[in-house]
Amino acid sequence: MSTAVVIVGGGFGGLEAAFTLKSLAGDAVTITLIDRDGFHSFLPSIHEISSGKITSRSIQIPLETMLAPAGIGFVRDSVRSIDHTNRRVATAAQALDYDYLVLAAGAENHFFGVPGAEELSFRFRTPDDAERIHAHLVRLVEEERRDVHLVLAGGGTEGVEIAGEVLDLIRDSRSEYGPAGGAVAITLVEAQQQLLPGFPLEARAFAENYLREQGVTIIAGQRITEVRKDSLVLSSGTELPQSMLIWTGGIKPSRLIDDLLLPKDPGGWLVVNDRLHAPVDDHLYAIGDIAAIQGPGGPLPLQRLAYHAQDQGAVAGINISYALRGKSLMLYAPRYKPRLVSIGRETGIYSREDAFKAGAWVVAMKKAVERKHLMSCLSRPLFSNISRKVPGIDMLKRLGLKLPF
Numbered sequence: 001m002s003t004a005v006v007i008v009g010g011g012f013g014g015l016e017a018a019f020t021l022k023s024l025a026g027d028a029v030t031i032t033l034i035d036r037d038g039f040h041s042f043l044p045s046i047h048e049i050s051s052g053k054i055t056s057r058s059i060q061i062p063l064e065t066m067l068a069p070a071g072i073g074f075v076r077d078s079v080r081s082i083d084h085t086n087r088r089v090a091t092a093a094q095a096l097d098y099d100y101l102v103l104a105a106g107a108e109n110h111f112f113g114v115p116g117a118e119e120l121s122f123r124f125r126t127p128d129d130a131e132r133i134h135a136h137l138v139r140l141v142e143e144e145r146r147d148v149h150l151v152l153a154g155g156g157t158e159g160v161e162i163a164g165e166v167l168d169l170i171r172d173s174r175s176e177y178g179p180a181g182g183a184v185a186i187t188l189v190e191a192q193q194q195l196l197p198g199f200p201l202e203a204r205a206f207a208e209n210y211l212r213e214q215g216v217t218i219i220a221g222q223r224i225t226e227v228r229k230d231s232l233v234l235s236s237g238t239e240l241p242q243s244m245l246i247w248t249g250g251i252k253p254s255r256l257i258d259d260l261l262l263p264k265d266p267g268g269w270l271v272v273n274d275r276l277h278a279p280v281d282d283h284l285y286a287i288g289d290i291a292a293i294q295g296p297g298g299p300l301p302l303q304r305l306a307y308h309a310q311d312q313g314a315v316a317g318i319n320i321s322y323a324l325r326g327k328s329l330m331l332y333a334p335r336y337k338p339r340l341v342s343i344g345r346e347t348g349i350y351s352r353e354d355a356f357k358a359g360a361w362v363v364a365m366k367k368a369v370e371r372k373h374l375m376s377c378l379s380r381p382l383f384s385n386i387s388r389k390v391p392g393i394d395m396l397k398r399l400g401l402k403l404p405f
């Protein structure tokens with residue numbers, strides 16, 4: 001009888017887990033992927049939606065289009081609860097029993113309980129969020145031509161990328177932005193002393209200097225403690241005017257796991273071991289943003305990034321197929337790739353460990369990564385069908401493994 005595998009989330013991790021497992025286990029598994037959205041989205045490009053350079057649809061592929069040719073079931077619905085004791089997940093419409101569950105539901109904005117923040121700021125996590133930001137910016141800047149005080153909460157990659165996009169949007173609307181129009185003041189607030197935490201010092205200084213030169217005000221080393229309708233308050237007590245606040249100030253795990261009674265780390269992320277399943281439940285895997293991976297020496301200090309989610313998806317797929325054949329499970333060992341941050345169309349940051357470079361070519365490189373990913377999403381179902389006998393070669397090679405047969 002076929003083994004029932006349910007995957008929650010069709011983002012970077014969930015898709016990779018589905019394709020890898022299907023190509024390795026074929027008809028021995030019946031995979032159902034559930035996502036509340038009908039599309040897989042290339043999230044690292046959504047800043048370009050906020051400036052209107054691209055539309056949501058240009059970085060999205062329907063999940064059904066990818067999954068059906070590979071023989072993977074798709075349910076468009078929101079999972080509401082997980083009963084890991086009875087191995088069942090439930091949406092509002094149905095309950096699904098599983099033999100193995102892969103949780104890949106990602107993260108959501110964290111407002112840290114700052115009064116007013118959740119109600120009064122624009123979120124920036126999905127293509128829809130970015131569309132809302134674009135529509136509002138266009139209204140303020142091009143239609144109403146008001147004086148705009150735009151505040152970006154958080155100076156990580158999302159805050160820096162969106163600052164670059166807003167600068168492009170303003171430059172592009174200059175011709176219509178005549179003397180009767182207002183002015184746009186952009187302020188970026190970061191709790192740490194410098195932008196881009198986790199990047200080499202040189203890259204952090206470059207981002208800060210570049211944005212300052214372009215007229216962005218940077219307030220570092222301060223937190224936002226309250227958001228009001230037309231202003232916000234900083235930890236120093238200073239009150240800043242704001243007519244639009246975009247929140248990129250932190251993430252927390254998907255609320256899907258709030259009631260799940262399995263070990264979590266202090267941030268609430270679901271703990272898995274280095275085989276990527278819950279320590280007390282080897283039928284429940286968690287991958288990507290939602291997971292906190294414990295290695296033998298303690299928690300793995302991983303940033304929540306798309307390529308880590310993909311690699312973990314591959315390992316979860318491999319491990320479920322190994323478990324079905326009674327083989328010992330594979331260890332997940334992170335590998336590191338360069339990070340690319342665009343700051344508008346004029347420049348971007350490339351960093352790999354301590355190396356740092358900058359230039360407009362980074363923006364082109366980031367676009368190439370987006371195209372490659374979307375193309376592979378389209379070719380993958382064909383590949384996994386043709387290559388059942390030679391499963392997952394690409395991914396196994398990437399992980400430095402020999403074929404399992």
Ligand SMILES: Cc1cc2nc3c(=O)[nH]c(=O)nc-3n(C[C@H](O)[C@H](O)[C@H](O)COP(=O)(O)OP(=O)(O)OC[C@H]3O[C@@H](n4cnc5c(N)ncnc54)[C@H](O)[C@@H]3O)c2cc1C
Nearest residue numbers: 009011012013035036044079105106288289304305306309
């Ligand atoms: C604006 C932005 C820019 C980024 N830039 C980069 C970058 O440049 N480089 C990089 O490597 N990473 C970047 N990241 C991070 C990267 O996108 C994430 O690390 C990656 O998406 C995590 O993959 P995942 O599979 O864990 O979750 P996701 O890709 O977020 O997928 C989660 C999926 O689960 C679904 N879901 C959630 N809850 C439920 C539910 N209850 N029921 C059903 N479905 C559900 C969602 O609809 C979604 O499709 C960026 C993220 C954002 C938001």
